[in-house]
Amino acid sequence: MGNLYPIYLNLEGQLCLVVGGGKVAERKIGSLLECGARVRLVSPQVTDQIKKWADLGQIELLQREYRPSDLTGSFLVFATTDNAEVNCQVARDCGERHLPVNVADNPTHCSFFVPSVIRRGKLSIAISTGGSSPKLAAKIRRQLESQFGPEYAEFLDLLSDVRRQVLADVEDIGQRQAIFYSLVESDILDLLKNKKYDQVKERLKNAYSGYRS
Ligand SMILES: C[C@@]1(CC(=O)O)C2=NC(=C\c3[nH]c(c(CCC(=O)O)c3CC(=O)O)Cc3[nH]c(c(CC(=O)O)c3CCC(=O)O)/C=C3\N/C(=C\2)[C@@H](CCC(=O)O)[C@]3(C)CC(=O)O)/[C@H]1CCC(=O)O
Ligand SMILES: NC(=O)c1ccc[n+]([C@@H]2O[C@H](COP(=O)([O-])OP(=O)(O)OC[C@H]3O[C@@H](n4cnc5c(N)ncnc54)[C@H](O)[C@@H]3O)[C@@H](O)[C@H]2O)c1
Structure with missing residues (x-):
């Protein structure tokens, strides 16, 4: 195969x-x-x-x-x-x-x-061993489950909202890319994990308020 x-x-x-x-x-x-x-x-x-x-x-x-x-x-x-x-x-x-x-x-x-699957809202991670060992696929799933917590579902919902807004508001492709990059690389995931929602709001505001066309 x-x-x-x-x-x-x-x-x-x-x-x-x-x-x-x-x-x-x-x-x-x-x-x-x-x-x-x-x-x-x-x-x-x-x-x-x-x-x-x-x-x-x-x-x-x-x-x-x-x-x-x-x-x-x-x-x-x-x-x-x-x-x-x-x-x-x-x-x-x-x-x-x-x-x-x-x-x-x-x-x-x-x-x-x-495949063996991990779901966190819109995120899904699928694992296959090409039929060689479904047990290993399940073990890897369990390992990844502890690495990817429920905060990923919240993060993706936020990213999805912001993405829609940025695509509507920011004309310049370079600026859009910069915003998406800064959000993905930000500490928002950690803040969500620790339920610091006020700081999350702050980060989101700062990320694209300066760029509106
Ligand atoms: C991932 C998962 C998805 C799902 O089915 O939902 C899945 N098997 C799972 C569980 C599971 N499978 C088996 C047991 C019993 C315990 C054991 O015997 O180990 C358990 C239960 C358990 O592990 O607890 C035994 C088994 N499986 C297959 C055979 C036949 C063979 O290999 O010849 C036999 C031997 C029968 C025998 O011995 O007679 C074949 C396949 N199983 C696959 C997928 C495909 C390859 C995936 C890959 O590429 O890795 C493939 C090729 C075809 C397919 O079904 O798509 C799911 C894990 C979900 C999770 O927990 O995350
Ligand atoms: N792929 C996997 O993930 C995986 C995991 C474990 C086992 N298996 C293998 O899969 C097979 C099924 O395992 P199981 O534990 O579900 O078996 P099971 O004994 O629980 O169920 C078998 C089913 O097949 C039905 N059946 C038998 N003849 C039929 C026919 N002619 N038409 C329609 N239905 C018919 C029976 O009524 C029964 O409902 C086994 O061969 C097992 O070795 C595969």
Whole structure:
């Protein structure tokens, strides 16, 4: 396998098919729902949590064995059964239809892997070991989790607001770059971490008040 190409997908409203309804399916469905995907699940047996999602109308449940026609309309496919042959058939069917497929028990049949993810508001950090060791990916996630605290979510919200304002107010590209640079390099993250919000306001005011066109 060569280098993997990392991308961030917008799954809002997109139909994702999950084949199999066990522990792995439950984890994949949880993260798909967090991203606003529509989930169709096909599996004779399902976990209690999956049943709950179906009862609440949060996912579509087809409680039977997989058929190739289940793939119709899918944007992404996850083969998570405990039957290697079924998973392999799903991968083949997806290959014929040029559909991206994740196969839980066989990295060589995956056209994409699911990474381990840290989220802090709009910041997301994804970690993959190219299928070599999901356990190491999870360990690195835990290490990074302590390094990137909740203040990053607040910082990004501020940066996003300021960015919109600066793009509207400051015509000169050089000046805009200088403002963005000074904010990113400032001590605002530390101030947020220590809840010194008055000083944060001060920093923001100083950062771009002199530049208005
Ligand atoms: C990151 C994460 C994302 C997610 O699934 O949400 C993820 N696996 C996670 C957890 C996890 N995985 C496994 C256990 C059980 C404990 C253990 O056995 O270690 C646990 C639970 C735990 O660790 O507690 C075992 C396992 N995983 C795969 C196989 C099959 C194989 O390798 O052949 C087997 C062996 C089965 C066996 O032994 O029979 C395959 C894949 N798992 C991947 C991703 C992809 C590669 C990612 C990369 O590039 O690194 C890939 C290739 C396909 C895919 O699923 O996308 C998530 C961590 C979330 C987090 O905690 O942050
Ligand atoms: N990728 C990962 O992150 C990861 C992690 C752990 C384990 N695994 C592997 O993934 C596989 C699934 O693990 P699990 O713990 O979720 O298994 P599980 O036993 O909890 O669930 C298997 C599910 O597959 C369903 N199923 C069986 N045949 C089917 C068919 N023909 N059509 C549709 N659904 C069918 C069953 O009804 C059941 O719901 C195993 O092979 C395991 O080794 C992968």
